[in-house]
Amino acid sequence: MERETMEYDVVIVGAGPSGLSAAIQLKQLAAEHEQDVTVCVIEKGSEVGAHILSGAVIEPRALDELIPDWKERGAPLNTPATEDRFLLLTREISYRLPTPPQMNNHGNYIISLGNLCRWLATQAEALGVEIYPGFAAAEVLYNDEGAVVGVATGDMGIDREGHPTDQFTPGMELRARYTLFAEGCRGSLTKTLCERFNLREGVDPQTYGIGIKELWEVDPAKHQAGKIVHTVGWPLDPSTYGGSFLYHMENNQVAVGFVIGLGYANPHLSPFDEFQRFKTHPDIRPTFEGGRRIAYGARAISAGGIQSLPKLTFPGGLLIGDTAGFLNMPKIKGTHTAMKSGIVAADAVFAAVTADRKADEVTDYPEQLRRSWLWRELYEVRNIKPSFSWGLWAAIGYSALDTYVFRGKAPWTFHHKPDHTKLKKASECAKIDYPKPDGVISFDKLSSVFISSTNHEEDQPCHLTLKDPTVPIRINLALYDAPEQRYCPAGVYEIVRDGDGSNPRLQINAQNCVHCKTCDIKDPTQNINWVTPQGGGGPNYPNM
Numbered sequence: 001m002e003r004e005t006m007e008y009d010v011v012i013v014g015a016g017p018s019g020l021s022a023a024i025q026l027k028q029l030a031a032e033h034e035q036d037v038t039v040c041v042i043e044k045g046s047e048v049g050a051h052i053l054s055g056a057v058i059e060p061r062a063l064d065e066l067i068p069d070w071k072e073r074g075a076p077l078n079t080p081a082t083e084d085r086f087l088l089l090t091r092e093i094s095y096r097l098p099t100p101p102q103m104n105n106h107g108n109y110i111i112s113l114g115n116l117c118r119w120l121a122t123q124a125e126a127l128g129v130e131i132y133p134g135f136a137a138a139e140v141l142y143n144d145e146g147a148v149v150g151v152a153t154g155d156m157g158i159d160r161e162g163h164p165t166d167q168f169t170p171g172m173e174l175r176a177r178y179t180l181f182a183e184g185c186r187g188s189l190t191k192t193l194c195e196r197f198n199l200r201e202g203v204d205p206q207t208y209g210i211g212i213k214e215l216w217e218v219d220p221a222k223h224q225a226g227k228i229v230h231t232v233g234w235p236l237d238p239s240t241y242g243g244s245f246l247y248h249m250e251n252n253q254v255a256v257g258f259v260i261g262l263g264y265a266n267p268h269l270s271p272f273d274e275f276q277r278f279k280t281h282p283d284i285r286p287t288f289e290g291g292r293r294i295a296y297g298a299r300a301i302s303a304g305g306i307q308s309l310p311k312l313t314f315p316g317g318l319l320i321g322d323t324a325g326f327l328n329m330p331k332i333k334g335t336h337t338a339m340k341s342g343i344v345a346a347d348a349v350f351a352a353v354t355a356d357r358k359a360d361e362v363t364d365y366p367e368q369l370r371r372s373w374l375w376r377e378l379y380e381v382r383n384i385k386p387s388f389s390w391g392l393w394a395a396i397g398y399s400a401l402d403t404y405v406f407r408g409k410a411p412w413t414f415h416h417k418p419d420h421t422k423l424k425k426a427s428e429c430a431k432i433d434y435p436k437p438d439g440v441i442s443f444d445k446l447s448s449v450f451i452s453s454t455n456h457e458e459d460q461p462c463h464l465t466l467k468d469p470t471v472p473i474r475i476n477l478a479l480y481d482a483p484e485q486r487y488c489p490a491g492v493y494e495i496v497r498d499g500d501g502s503n504p505r506l507q508i509n510a511q512n513c514v515h516c517k518t519c520d521i522k523d524p525t526q527n528i529n530w531v532t533p534q535g536g537g538g539p540n541y542p543n544m
């Protein structure tokens with residue numbers, strides 16, 4: 001069966017803040033210059049926002065540039081930040097530390113990024129952008145010269161053995177002069193583009209964190225709209241990078257989450273269980289007592305900063321947002337930078353389209369970026385995250401020096417190593433004895449995944465592909481005690497055995513996958529390759 005084709009000037013993969021900002025900016029420029037530029041956005045979530053998970057405290061700088069009258073238009077930025085607290089936790093006690101300047105949130109807003117994306121999508125559609133949720137871009141299309149000329153959505157109705165069923169519908173080809181990849185952290189098509197065009201040559205490897213988040217409705221007496229709390233320290237040991245956030249949103253809701261750097265060394269560590277026990281700290285637990293957990297999810301976060309940015313352009317395509325890695329890790333903020341990269345990319349692509357160019361390299365995009373506030377912002381903080389490889393205390397000391405004395409202008413740049421190479425052998429590391437969840441403040445993985453409303457068509461090929469099916473037992477289990485059982489926040493990977501404990505094998509419960517991409521990042525031999533499942537599958541986050 002032939003694939004249908006649709007032609008656009010610009011196709012954007014991903015309806016997150018970067019993709020939607022690019023779409024809006026393109027259409028605004030087209031209206032301003034009385035040009036007709038056709039723009040299409042595809043999104044693998046069942047609706048815009050369904051796969052969006054963030055903190056989130058937003059710095060409105062890029063939104064101010066994109067839609068200066070966002071307040072009048074009803075953008076869902078309803079909770080101004082009122083108070084910042086930065087705490088160091090020990091097992092029993094918390095100490096209030098001075099808030100690092102990067103974490104000062106004066107002028108920022110606590111939001112649901114999912115809801116902001118839903119609102120941005122309505123703005124984009126009003127300008128004439130075509131948005132197709134429920135469609136995953138599964139393949140990059142190339143012309144005979146090797147330039148990107150669009151993407152194809154995945155086929156629907158393929159059974160688990162890869163055979164077409166009677167529901168079979170071939171994917172669609174969305175062809176464009178230029179394609180913007182806005183897939184967010186660890187984009188699956190971006191990964192193939194990096195390999196094909198050698199985009200990572202000469203730059204540091206990207207490093208990542210996993211962010212696990214819950215949304216709670218708390219006792220109104222304990223709620224303080226606008227309050228922002230960050231913690232470092234317990235339950236992590238000082239050599240493991242990470243910390244928590246608690247954001248008091250509107251409607252008595254509190255977003256609580258824990259981010260752990262995926263460069264952690266101990267394969268016995270379980271990010272999910274670290275997060276659960278964090279909530280039981282004597283100074284954290286009271287916020288949630290008498291409350292109700294209403295949503296759960298997880299997502300990887302790009303943490304490498306400016307030295308890990310790949311080449312951003314290649315013939316016919318551009319990388320924008322977190323799939324390139326524009327997040328400012330010391331701020332734990334990537335929304336304003338993702339949006340700014342989308343805006344700058346749109347400016348450059350608009351100029352190219354209206355000059356009747358196509359399928360060439362839009363080098364104006366990185367050039368304009370280098371002149372923007374985004375570049376300066378990332379440059380100034382480039383040494384802070386890498387300094388955490390020395391441990392928490394040394395990093396706090398160095399970060400203060402870098403911020404207050406060098407002011408981000410130190411004449412050196414620290415470098416990163418790939419996260420998956422940092423995992424030590426299980427035999428070299430202490431096992432971690434996590435407390436059993438109490439079902440009140442702390443929970444198990446399965447009941448958590450249940451409230452992420454994750455759903456995948458069961459009869460489809462597994463989207464968690466293994467390059468070598470023997471590696472999970474031969475290497476991962478033998479050397480690392482099967483760490484995928486612990487780093488996956490959705491219980492997708494399980495080692496199952498016969499009744500007598502023999503014959504271990506990896507069972508992949510792919511239908512539980514919340515699309516966080518951690519396995520694609522942390523697998524010690526990079527044997528797991530996450531590819532898009534059938535469009536519409538995955539979590540259905542409400543206001544995450």
Ligand SMILES: Cc1cc2nc3c(=O)[nH]c(=O)nc-3n(C[C@H](O)[C@H](O)[C@H](O)COP(=O)(O)OP(=O)(O)OC[C@H]3O[C@@H](n4cnc5c(N)ncnc54)[C@H](O)[C@@H]3O)c2cc1C
Binds near residue numbers: 044213298301
């Ligand atoms: C736990 C956590 C807390 C955070 N806290 C904050 C914060 O407080 N403030 C802040 O500013 N930032 C925060 N961030 C970072 C922020 O969320 C990201 O920087 C931002 O979302 C990046 O935007 P993006 O558009 O690049 O990608 P995303 O927001 O990830 O959006 C990408 C979209 O593309 C879709 N997609 C991906 N691949 C495909 C495909 N092949 N086909 C179709 N669709 C596809 C996805 O489903 C998704 O909807 C946080 C992140 C995490 C994980």
Ligand code: SF4
Binds near residue numbers: 513514519
């Ligand atoms: S299978 Fe991979 S991408 Fe899916 S939830 Fe688990 S770690 Fe995340």
